[in-house]
Amino acid sequence: MSTQLTISQRFFFDAAHTLRREIDAEGSRRIHGHTYHAEVAVRGPLNVETGMVIDLGVLRGHLNAVREQLDHHLLDDVPGLGIPTLENLCLFIAKALAGMRPLPSRVRVWRDALGDECVLELGA
Numbered sequence: 001m002s003t004q005l006t007i008s009q010r011f012f013f014d015a016a017h018t019l020r021r022e023i024d025a026e027g028s029r030r031i032h033g034h035t036y037h038a039e040v041a042v043r044g045p046l047n048v049e050t051g052m053v054i055d056l057g058v059l060r061g062h063l064n065a066v067r068e069q070l071d072h073h074l075l076d077d078v079p080g081l082g083i084p085t086l087e088n089l090c091l092f093i094a095k096a097l098a099g100m101r102p103l104p105s106r107v108r109v110w111r112d113a114l115g116d117e118c119v120l121e122l123g124a
Contacts, residue, residue, distance in 0.1 A: 002045050004045060005045070006042070007052075008040060009056060009059045009060060009063055010037060010039045011063050011064075011066075011067050012035055012037045012038070013036050013038070013067050013070045013071035014033060014034070014035050014071060014072055015033060015036060015070055015071065015072065015073050015084075016031050016032060016033040016073075016074050016075065017031070017032070017033075017034075017074065017076055018031055018076055018084075019083070019085070034113065034114070035111065035112070035113065036070070036109060036110070036111055037109070037112060038063075038066075038089070038093060038107070038108065038109045038110075039106075039108040040059070040063060040093065040097065040104045040107055040108075041105050041106040041107075041108075042054045042059065042100075042102050042105060043102070043105035043106075043123070044102040053102065054102060059100075062097055062100050065096070066096045066097065069096070078092070085118075086109050086111075086116060086118035087118050089109045090107045090109050090118050090120035091120065093107045094107045094120055094122060103122065103123065104122055105121070105122055105123050106119060106121055106122060107119070
């Protein structure tokens with residue numbers, strides 16, 4: 001039996017967006033901003049040579065590259081994001097990390113101030 005461990009790293013970004021919706025429609029359609037928090041988890045076996053599933057420095061480097069695409073941007077204009085929802089932010093982060101090894105097993109995006117969150121579970 002192989003022991004699987006999960007390690008994660010969090011980051012935050014401040015961004016603005018608009019959103020077309022039926023509830024809170026007027027405020028959502030105006031440009032407004034939030035502080036978003038994201039967490040990426042990686043699951044895998046312990047590398048006995050390094051003592052790690054993934055080097056947290058490597059993971060942070062990947063996450064910093066994603067953060068730069070989102071932080072202090074108008075999310076409506078971020079290429080590849082689509083409609084700037086929590087769901088699409090999870091998918092965007094996962095796609096941006098598709099070249100990372102091991103691959104992320106979970107991506108979570110939330111807004112503390114509103115109590116909203118979305119979790120994307122990846123893999124088996």
